[in-house]
Amino acid sequence: MQANKFTTTWINLRESYDMLSRSNLLQNLYKNNKMNLKKVIDLGGGNGSFLRWCHYKNIIYDDFLIVDNDEALLKSFYPRTKSYLSTMSLSLVKDNMMSYRIQSLKKNKDGFITLKKQDLYKSIDIINDYNLVSFSAVSDLLSKKFIKCLFDKIDKGTNLYFSICFDGRVKWKNKNKHDKYIVSMFNQHQKQEKTTGVALGLNSINFIKSLSKKNDYKIYIADSSWSVDSYDNDSRIFQKAYLSTIYKPLKKFELIDQDILEDWLRSKQIDIESKNSNLVVGHKDILIET
Numbered sequence: 400m401q402a403n404k405f406t407t408t409w410i411n412l413r414e415s416y417d418m419l420s421r422s423n424l425l426q427n428l429y430k431n432n433k434m435n436l437k438k439v440i441d442l443g444g445g446n447g448s449f450l451r452w453c454h455y456k457n458i459i460y461d462d463f464l465i466v467d468n469d470e471a472l473l474k475s476f477y478p479r480t481k482s483y484l485s486t487m488s489l490s491l492v493k494d495n496m497m498s499y500r501i502q503s504l505k506k507n508k509d510g511f512i513t514l515k516k517q518d519l520y521k522s523i524d525i526i527n528d529y530n531l532v533s534f535s536a537v538s539d540l541l542s543k544k545f546i547k548c549l550f551d552k553i554d555k556g557t558n559l560y561f562s563i564c565f566d567g568r569v570k571w572k573n574k575n576k577h578d579k580y581i582v583s584m585f586n587q588h589q590k591q592e593k594t595t596g597v598a599l600g601l602n603s604i605n606f607i608k609s610l611s612k613k614n615d616y617k618i619y620i621a622d623s624s625w626s627v628d629s630y631d632n633d634s635r636i637f638q639k640a641y642l643s644t645i646y647k648p649l650k651k652f653e654l655i656d657q658d659i660l661e662d663w664l665r666s667k668q669i670d671i672e673s674k675n676s677n678l679v680v681g682h683k684d685i686l687i688e689t
């Protein structure tokens with residue numbers, strides 16, 4: 400799998416943890432003025448996890464555009480979202496493969512959703528047609544060049560929301576003597592040539608902060624870390640999948656000691672199987688009022 404590719408299985412697995420972890424920064428912005436979320440663009444939106452979270456939090460928009468370059472993820476938007484919305488008495492009407500309407504039984508106003516298969520750089524051209532630009536679980540993939548382009552292009556009044564930004568912390572309650580080494584290798588490996596240039600990894604958070612300050616934008620930061628136990632089957636499946644997201648790239652990383660990696664993996668697998676693995680993955684939400 401390429402460094403920029405995310406399987407639908409992984410994206411679906413992480414959704415419930417992301418749902419519970421996002422902070423209330425965006426709800427506060429919405430409560431202050433509903434116009435702030437009238438038109439939303441979600442860049443690298445995958446199969447619409449952020450849109451479903453907006454519904455979970457009762458955030459109502461008029462138009463929502465999801466941009467991603469992964470066709471398989473965009474395709475899985477409809478079945479997953481239709482099924483999610485049906486639990487809220489909302490129906491999702493498909494006008495065509497890329498255009499949908501949300502109809503509520505109670506309200507007589509439709510919400511429009513459009514999907515677009517497009518690269519992130521290309522999408523920067525249209526951000527100022529929206530009130531909110533969202534990046535969910537995307538910040539660590541971005542390069543300095545991309546974030547600079549974004550800040551150069553954005554107009555006053557178009558707000559930015561980076562949610563679930565990986566901050567480099569991965570902590571297990573049941574420690575292994577190699578945790579620190581593996582996590583530092585993982586963070587190093589993340590800063591590779593990826594989808595928009597050399598990815599900033601955890602440093603993206605400080606870079607976003609510094610550009611916001613330079614531009615005199617108001618910036619709000621809150622914790623959105625995952626906290627996962629291993630008592631039930633779902634959490635064990637999730638932890639194993641997360642372990643793979645660390646192990647698989649490091650397996651191909653020339654700088655790592657492969658024996659340590661294998662030993663470490665085995666000990667983590669044993670902890671998960673014996674329901675003895677409590678995991679925290681550090682994330683931040685960043686809201687910027689331009």
Ligand SMILES: C[S@@+](CC[C@H](N)C(=O)[O-])C[C@H]1O[C@@H](n2cnc3c(N)ncnc32)[C@H](O)[C@@H]1O
Binds near residue numbers: 410445448469535
């Ligand atoms: C970690 S996933 C997050 C997906 C989604 N935002 C979520 O919260 O579930 C990163 C997403 O960025 C997309 N992506 C990465 N590089 C991209 C690019 N150059 N252009 C468009 N989308 C890109 C991937 O296809 C993937 O859907």
